[in-house]
Amino acid sequence: MDKILIGDSLKLAKSALVSGSLVAIPTETVYGLAANAFDNLAVRKIYEAKNRPLSNPLIVHVADLEQAEVLVKNPPTIFYDLATKFWPGPLTILLPKQPIVPDLVTANSFNVALRVPNHPLTLELLRSIDFPLAAPSANPFGYVSPTNARHVYDFFGKKVNYILDGGCCTVGIESTIISISPENEIFLHRLGAISVEDLEKKIKTKIKMRDAKGETPGSRKSHYAPHKKLLIGDIETLIQSFQGEKIGVLAFDRAYDQVKPKLQYILSKKGCLHEAAQNLFSGLRYLDSLDIDFIIASYVPPTGVGLAINDKLMRASHIA
Numbered sequence: 574m575d576k577i578l579i580g581d582s583l584k585l586a587k588s589a590l591v592s593g594s595l596v597a598i599p600t601e602t603v604y605g606l607a608a609n610a611f612d613n614l615a616v617r618k619i620y621e622a623k624n625r626p627l628s629n630p631l632i633v634h635v636a637d638l639e640q641a642e643v644l645v646k647n648p649p650t651i652f653y654d655l656a657t658k659f660w661p662g663p664l665t666i667l668l669p670k671q672p673i674v675p676d677l678v679t680a681n682s683f684n685v686a687l688r689v690p691n692h693p694l695t696l697e698l699l700r701s702i703d704f705p706l707a708a709p710s711a712n713p714f715g716y717v718s719p720t721n722a723r724h725v726y727d728f729f730g731k732k733v734n735y736i737l738d739g740g741c742c743t744v745g746i747e748s749t750i751i752s753i754s755p756e757n758e759i760f761l762h763r764l765g766a767i768s769v770e771d772l773e774k775k776i777k778t779k780i781k782m783r784d785a786k787g788e789t790p791g792s793r794k795s796h797y798a799p800h801k802k803l804l805i806g807d808i809e810t811l812i813q814s815f816q817g818e819k820i821g822v823l824a825f826d827r828a829y830d831q832v833k834p835k836l837q838y839i840l841s842k843k844g845c846l847h848e849a850a851q852n853l854f855s856g857l858r859y860l861d862s863l864d865i866d867f868i869i870a871s872y873v874p875p876t877g878v879g880l881a882i883n884d885k886l887m888r889a890s891h892i893a
């Protein structure tokens with residue numbers, strides 16, 4: 574009987590991974606849909622389960638810098654500085670790969686994306702196996718990312734062999750992705766949990782922006798999107814112009830009297846951007862489950878992690 578299993582058993586997670594099955598893993602950012610990165614058959618199952626094009630590569634998760642080092646070719650010196658300062662943590666680093674990393678994982682790119690997730694269960698799991706884990710976010714391609722085990726269960730049901738339940742993700746939005754040139758220049762590929770300000774401050778180096786062509790394959794305009802149409806602007810004005818329509822509100826820090834409380838989701842009552850990031854995907858999922866036609870939202874203050882939240886909101890609202 575292929576009963577779905579959710580639990581915190583590292584033994585079950587490990588045995589499923591060793592036998593080439595998919596396991597959902599908790600990370601501090603969002604849940605990942607993991608497989609043995611060295612096993613092409615297992616990795617193929619990730620693309621199939623997510624309905625993800627083979628042209629969109631997967632992040633490789635490792636336990637520590639030592640495990641990462643063997644997967645990259647001639648790591649520039651700044652890589653060690655970054656890894657020491659930000660790992661474990663929500664920073665993904667793109668570097669030229671060693672041939673040992675399968676082309677299927679990197680979608681034939683010469684670069685591999687590496688990260689050490691900051692979650693105690695997943696770190697213990699990674700230390701207990703002798704292969705890295707390829708893992709994209711555990712959501713169907715293009716939809717809102719999962720921030721608890723239940724979300725993953727709702728998405729994938731029997732397609733995953735085991736869901737390692739590590740509670741709610743503490744950060745709530747995806748890792749920041751950067752690449753490093755051989756000359757130690759750093760380029761931003763995806764806004765994420767670590768702000769550019771923070772990166773620049775800690776490594777005392779300017780981060781360069783990529784043009785649209787340099788964005789990672791997954792940085793398409795339409796992404797992280799609920800099924801309901803998401804409209805962004807001044808909430809009061811939008812409520813006015815949508816009078817008579819069935820709407821829900823994704824608010825930053827306060828409720829709006831004109832709309833029933835249960836049709837509203839407040840990201841952070843105390844106006845904290847980190848709390849807002851943590852609640853963003855749950856809020857979108859909650860509103861998406863209601864009997865409404867439109868979700869109305871506003872951007873959050875554009876500083877620190879607020880920039881990444883706004884980027885996600887913009888992509889979630891894009892009508893393809």
Ligand code: TXA
Nearest residue numbers: 602605630631632684685686709710747748789790791
């Ligand atoms: O926080 C995160 O990064 C989460 C957790 C599970 O680690 N993962 C995640 O994976 O967000 P995913 O697949 O949803 O997004 C990864 C992004 C995609 O846009 C993908 O195209 C890009 O990283 N990427 C992965 N490997 C790459 C590579 N070798 N070259 C360029 N882009 C790459």
Ligand code: MG
Nearest residue numbers: 709710718791
């Ligand atoms: Mg994703």
